Amino acid sequence: MATAHSRTAARLMVSPAVILLFLWMIVPLGMTVYFSFLRYNLLTPGTSFAGLDNYYYFLTNAAFWDALVNTITLVVGVLLITVFGGIGLALLLDQPMWGQGIVRVMVIAPFFVMPTVSALVWKNMFMNPVNGMFAHIAKALGFAPYDFLAHAPLLSIIVIVAWAWLPFSTLILLTALQSLDREQQEAAEMDGASTLSRFWYLTVPHLTRSITVVILIQTIFLLSVFAEILVTTNGGPGTASTNIPYLVYAQSLLSFDVGGGSAGGIVAVILANIVAFFLMRMIGKNLDA
Amino acid sequence: MARKITQTRKTTVTVIAWIIGFLIFFPILWTILMSFKSEGDAIKAPLAMLTSHWTLESYGEVQERSNYLRFFMNSVVISLGSTILALVIAIPAAWSMAFVPGRRTKDLLMWMLSTKMMPAVGVLVPMYLMFRDFGLLDTRTGLVVVLTLINLPIVVWMLYTYFKEIPGEILEAARMDGANLRSEILYVLTPMAVPGIASTMLLNIILAWNEAFWTLQLTTSDAAPLTQFIASYSSPEGLFYAKLSAASTMAIAPILILGWFSQKQLVRGLTFGAVK
Numbered sequence: 001m002a003t004a005h006s007r008t009a010a011r012l013m014v015s016p017a018v019i020l021l022f023l024w025m026i027v028p029l030g031m032t033v034y035f036s037f038l039r040y041n042l043l044t045p046g047t048s049f050a051g052l053d054n055y056y057y058f059l060t061n062a063a064f065w066d067a068l069v070n071t072i073t074l075v076v077g078v079l080l081i082t083v084f085g086g087i088g089l090a091l092l093l094d095q096p097m098w099g100q101g102i103v104r105v106m107v108i109a110p111f112f113v114m115p116t117v118s119a120l121v122w123k124n125m126f127m128n129p130v131n132g133m134f135a136h137i138a139k140a141l142g143f144a145p146y147d148f149l150a151h152a153p154l155l156s157i158i159v160i161v162a163w164a165w166l167p168f169s170t171l172i173l174l175t176a177l178q179s180l181d182r183e184q185q186e187a188a189e190m191d192g193a194s195t196l197s198r199f200w201y202l203t204v205p206h207l208t209r210s211i212t213v214v215i216l217i218q219t220i221f222l223l224s225v226f227a228e229i230l231v232t233t234n235g236g237p238g239t240a241s242t243n244i245p246y247l248v249y250a251q252s253l254l255s256f257d258v259g260g261g262s263a264g265g266i267v268a269v270i271l272a273n274i275v276a277f278f279l280m281r282m283i284g285k286n287l288d289a
Numbered sequence: 290m291a292r293k294i295t296q297t298r299k300t301t302v303t304v305i306a307w308i309i310g311f312l313i314f315f316p317i318l319w320t321i322l323m324s325f326k327s328e329g330d331a332i333k334a335p336l337a338m339l340t341s342h343w344t345l346e347s348y349g350e351v352q353e354r355s356n357y358l359r360f361f362m363n364s365v366v367i368s369l370g371s372t373i374l375a376l377v378i379a380i381p382a383a384w385s386m387a388f389v390p391g392r393r394t395k396d397l398l399m400w401m402l403s404t405k406m407m408p409a410v411g412v413l414v415p416m417y418l419m420f421r422d423f424g425l426l427d428t429r430t431g432l433v434v435v436l437t438l439i440n441l442p443i444v445v446w447m448l449y450t451y452f453k454e455i456p457g458e459i460l461e462a463a464r465m466d467g468a469n470l471r472s473e474i475l476y477v478l479t480p481m482a483v484p485g486i487a488s489t490m491l492l493n494i495i496l497a498w499n500e501a502f503w504t505l506q507l508t509t510s511d512a513a514p515l516t517q518f519i520a521s522y523s524s525p526e527g528l529f530y531a532k533l534s535a536a537s538t539m540a541i542a543p544i545l546i547l548g549w550f551s552q553k554q555l556v557r558g559l560t561f562g563a564v565k
Contacts, residue, residue, distance in 0.1 A: 010385035017382035017445060018397065024438045025404045031415035089309065097303040105549055106314035112548035113317065114499040116519040117537045121320050123523075124530060131332040131530065133319070140334070166313065168559065175556045213560050224408045227501035227516065231523040245410040245502075252414045253506070262414045269411035276406035284399055 029269070035262035042256035054263035064264070066239040067247040070154055074161070074243055075222045079215060081162040086169030086214065087207070093170070094177045111167035115227035122160045123149060123232045153233045153241035160228055165221075169214045176210035177203070216279035223272050244268050317541070324348070324534035331530035347535035355518070357536065364514035366429050367504070368497035371436035372490055378437070379444040380486065387452035398449065405442040409502045420507055429512045432504060436497045444493055447558045451485025488554035491547055498544050515540040
């Protein structure tokens with residue numbers, strides 16, 4: 001039904017979106033690449049060609065390796081909590097119960113809380129060593145209060161971020177569970193398959209694809225956690241909770257080192273692209289266009 | 290031939306699920322409760338806090354001290370503005386890709402998605418400098434533009450998956466009945482597309498409202514939305530728990546309500562149609 005006329009019209013309709021996204025992708029990124037080869041500090045006038053110096057300094061800086069390890073710890077930690085927690089919660093919420101709708105709403109709620117709010121609520125109302133709820137509980141039980149953000153900053157941030165993302169994995173895995181073929185389950189049951197083998201041979205393979213989607217999409221977002229770190233620890237103490245986005249921010253907008261920050265930005269882009277490569281293949285396979 | 294579920298099992302599941310649900314929801318509930326306390330009562334031990342006097346004074350103080358409404362309006366303008374702009378650009382694009390697919394439509398969709406994979410921090414420096422040079426720092430216009438661009442791929446994708454579900458035969462049937470292009474769009478396609486557009490809009494408002502990288506980097510005060518306003522509580526003076534709670538409650542309430550309406554669409558939108 002597509003005529004030459006309608007094809008032209010279709011191209012015209014697509015072009016604004018394509019042109020805008022193309023510019024958005026190519027202009028700033030091109031500038032970042034360009035800056036990354038310059039000696040360029042906002043505090044000192046003038047720029048000069050620096051070759052690979054910025055990359056050299058960024059990659060040999062101890063802070064970078066700390067940040068890389070922290071970034072990976074943060075991503076893996078949050079993924080472990082949200083994937084296993086999400087599977088458990090989805091299986092639980094899939095059972096018949098009273099008031100399922102209300103429980104669902106309570107479980108999903110954290111996803112809608114903006115990052116600055118969730119981070120500050122956890123930091124002050126729960127993890128604060130003097131007035132926080134955990135301190136009150138510790139005192140009531142006769143223990144000394146623990147200063148979570150000072151002594152275990154990265155772990156505290158993992159908990160805060162995992163709390164915000166648990167609803168996401170739960171919701172997706174629950175949606176996947178609900179599309180499970182009930183008749184197949186019943187047939188397996190009639191053939192004498194135990195609950196455990198039904199779970200292992202029917203439910204798990206069915207969930208694999210959704211789990212992969214959850215892992216990949218969360219990784220994309222978790223690689224760029226920023227606000228939670230900014231309002232809780234400012235990356236500290238030292239570099240104990242600095243991840244790569246925060247390091248790039250500190251280098252470019254706090255130390256005004258445009259060249260160095262840009263080199264860090266390009267490193268972050270390369271890391272994210274490794275993950276994106278697998279995600280794109282995954283989604284592409286499921287697209288029947 | 291549904292399986293019989295014993296009452297004991299259902300009761301056990303209900304109790305466990307309610308306890309876990311309550312624990313997950315608890316930080317939000319606690320924040321809401323604390324917002325109705327005075328500063329002195331808010332830092333008391335949990336039981337003493339609960340039984341203390343209830344008051345609305347924190348809400349008044351937040352507005353009085355920091356002009357809460359201005360930040361709220363910035364959030365509304367930025368999230369609504371970027372959503373509407375993204376829809377205006379994305380609807381024709383998704384429309385033509387769904388109804389007049391070409392050989393490269395799939396590649397185009399994948400490419401659009403790939404722009405979403407770029408970490409924001411990779412373009413932080415040039416964006417900041419461009420905003421500075423064009424006088425866009427701390428303006429609503431600047432933020433509307435950036436948020437439109439970062440959410441555009443998701444909007445196109447979501448609309449595309451919804452439009453794909455509109456059966457093409459209906460168009461042919463309408464044409465056979467003598468409908469011209471205008472009435473085809475107006476009376477046949479639009480009514481079928483409205484639910485999809487509405488859910489896309491809802492999800493995008495939520496994403497834009499909670500966006501906390503560019504809103505924190507590119508605003509300071511004039512155009513600062515609620516994310517930035519709440520962040521200003523990270524270096525507080527004196528007692529501030531009740532005020533922080535009141536400000537937080539007001540910042541999350543509208544989105545919490547919108548979000549509960551959009552649970553289903555959320556899955557589709559955030560997985561780019563990979564899980565429905």
